[in-house]
Amino acid sequence: MMVKRMTWVARMGAVLGAAAVLAAPVQAKEWKSVTVALEGGYAPWNLTLPGGKLGGFEPELLANLCTRIKIQCNMVAQDWDGMIPGLQAGKFDVLMDAISITPEREKIIAFSRPYAATPATFAVTDTKVLPKAAPGAPVVKLTGEAKTDQPTVDSLRKQLKGKTIGIQSGTVYTKFINDSFKDVATIRVYKTSPERDLDLVAGRIDASFDDVTYYAALMDKKENASIVLAGPKIGGSIWGPGEGLAFRKQDADLRAKFDTAIAAALADGTVKKLADKWFKTDVTP
Incomplete structure (x- = not known):
């Protein structure tokens, strides 16, 4: 969440x-x-x-x-x-x-x-997939309305075309990723976020998507040193x-x-x- x-x-x-x-x-x-x-x-x-x-x-x-x-x-x-x-x-x-x-x-x-x-964002181990997030960049606000959100989503779709995205099941993030990217990328769903993170570090998926506060704790661990936040931070009424x-x-x-x-x-x-x-x-x- x-x-x-x-x-x-x-x-x-x-x-x-x-x-x-x-x-x-x-x-x-x-x-x-x-x-x-x-x-x-x-x-x-x-x-x-x-x-x-x-x-x-x-x-x-x-x-x-x-x-x-x-x-x-x-x-x-x-x-x-x-x-x-x-x-x-x-x-x-x-x-x-x-x-x-x-x-x-x-x-x-x-x-x-x-x-x-809390905003959410992508994480990668290879910044060729998505560029590393710029420090201090403002949160991009999405509404859940396709017409309003389309410019941000279209830009990400181009960058993630043909990639594999990992997401935890049973979250609002799961729906967003499926609705926005399932026709251009492979979506791999995991029972837990740590299982997904292991695959990200191992290179079995290209990107993951989760809460920025989750990543704040995740990246403090030595085994996750290769993970970086990438692309925009996404917030707004889309998450409630x-x-x-x-x-x-x-x-x-x-x-x-x-x-x-x-x-x-x-x-x-x-x-x-x-x-x-x-x-x-x-x-x-």
Whole structure:
């Protein structure tokens, strides 16, 4: 979605079905403290540091938000599959795990305003396939409308004609790659992004496409030194509104508090500062 946590889209249907029957009753709360669930294993969004403490972009942003609204936030690590049911059952009050805001999820849970909107891009090991991304180049905004997006897509189609592109299954990126390139390139679909990355490094595919924040963590590893970002960073409404905090629908008052804090953190540059630190790119929505 990873984006965006787009890799979770395929798993969401089963989780939503389970969550629907676990809704907690409405309760008035003063919200002096909340329990926030993060996976703790999705670097650099969130990760578990030596000693068990949670770190990364989201824990640091969360600490800032909670200070602004004067609420004590207790972070806990939770596997993704238990997050939505746990939220609905009252085990957690908030979820923060690079969760993309989608219409399907909004049927079950409520979202804050987005605190990030992550662009995606190609990666290659041979810049003859696509030129290396220019440092500081602006994000190209796509809408999902063919007429509006056509100039950018046509340019990429020419460069990727006859190439093999690797993409993870079950993501919005999968649909974009298939719709835009399947008639000019070979599309190879992988169960996981790491499996695809191995083939990219080995030369079995020519390019991959994924979230820029995923690549930020990927390329810090020695075995991936040959991988470089290539072509434009692609963002915009084509990927949806972005990533937000998740709440029970009845906790509108708590959501409103975090909306206010997120707006302030965006306005004063806090989100951009943390994004530059952890992602090396601006992900402000």
